[in-house]
Amino acid sequence: MDLDNAFKISASGLRASRTWLNVISANLANANTTRTASGKPYERRTVIYESVPSVDSFSEIYDGALGEDLEKVRVNAVVPDGRDFKEVYDPSHPDADVDGVVKMPNINSVEEMANLVMASRAYEANLAAMATARQLALKALEIGK
Amino acid sequence: MGDSKLVFDRTVQLMQDRLSLSSLNQKVISGNLANLNTPGYSAKETSFEHVLRESMEQAGTRLTLSDPGHLDPGDAGAAMQNVELLETGPVDLDTEMMKLSRNSMEYQFIVTMLNKKFSMMKTAIGEGGL
Numbered sequence: 645m646d647l648d649n650a651f652k653i654s655a656s657g658l659r660a661s662r663t664w665l666n667v668i669s670a671n672l673a674n675a676n677t678t679r680t681a682s683g684k685p686y687e688r689r690t691v692i693y694e695s696v697p698s699v700d701s702f703s704e705i706y707d708g709a710l711g712e713d714l715e716k717v718r719v720n721a722v723v724p725d726g727r728d729f730k731e732v733y734d735p736s737h738p739d740a741d742v743d744g745v746v747k748m749p750n751i752n753s754v755e756e757m758a759n760l761v762m763a764s765r766a767y768e769a770n771l772a773a774m775a776t777a778r779q780l781a782l783k784a785l786e787i788g789k
Numbered sequence: 790m791g792d793s794k795l796v797f798d799r800t801v802q803l804m805q806d807r808l809s810l811s812s813l814n815q816k817v818i819s820g821n822l823a824n825l826n827t828p829g830y831s832a833k834e835t836s837f838e839h840v841l842r843e844s845m846e847q848a849g850t851r852l853t854l855s856d857p858g859h860l861d862p863g864d865a866g867a868a869m870q871n872v873e874l875l876e877t878g879p880v881d882l883d884t885e886m887m888k889l890s891r892n893s894m895e896y897q898f899i900v901t902m903l904n905k906k907f908s909m910m911k912t913a914i915g916e917g918g919l
Contacts, residue, residue: 693827694827695830714820715823715824
């Protein structure tokens with residue numbers, strides 16, 4: 645079906661937005677985590693989006709001359725963003741160093757919440773596009789009725 | 790459909806092309822929305838409107854236009870065949886949502902028109918009777 649690709653593209657957008665939501669949740673959940681497997685405090689993570697051609701099989705390339713120009717989205721990687729840890733003076737903390745300073749993850753909850761709204765808007769937009777594609781596909785079935 | 794012009798005339802062909810174009814438009818808009826947060830991605834748009842206008846400006850020889858207000862159907866069909874994608878800069882969520890709903894309305898409108906056309910044909914086949 646012709647609108648198949650539209651569903652796939654929207655699905656890729658939904659998947660990417662959901663990955664971002666997961667990453668933001670992890671950042672918020674670990675806002676005070678001072679111990680990780682690597683021994684360091686939790687490092688804030690961020691996603692890298694990448695647009696990729698929406699065709700993935702020969703028949704799709706064959707069918708759609710414009711297919712290769714349309715791009716879906718993919719999460720290329722989830723990476724630590726490399727900013728410095730926050731240093732908090734708290735001598736009673738078990739992870740404090742000799743000067744009583746604890747290294748905390750540098751997570752700004754306001755920033756995460758703003759990103760959360762953006763990710764959720766992107767998710768809704770993709771959902772709307774998918775619902776519209778579905779509506780069009782159903783309408784096409786009415787041709788000749 | 791091409792050769793059976795007696796039954797399926799130009800109107801049906803044009804509407805069919807317009808439906809294909811709307812499908813393409815839907816995919817283009819979906820792609821733009823999916824890449825809403827992709828750095829460096831440029832929004833895409835089909836060139837149909839532009840091509841249609843050009844095609845209408847290059848006055849064809851099929852019909853005599855006795856009044857400047859008359860529209861020459863020109864080769865709107867060809868305009869829908871040679872669609873290209875233009876890049877229009879960063880993705881704007883509101884613009885894309887507007888295009889999404891407009892495209893959906895256009896698609897449903899054409900399907901309704903197509904059904905009307907078929908029902909007219911049925912009337913003709915039934916000689917206007919029951």
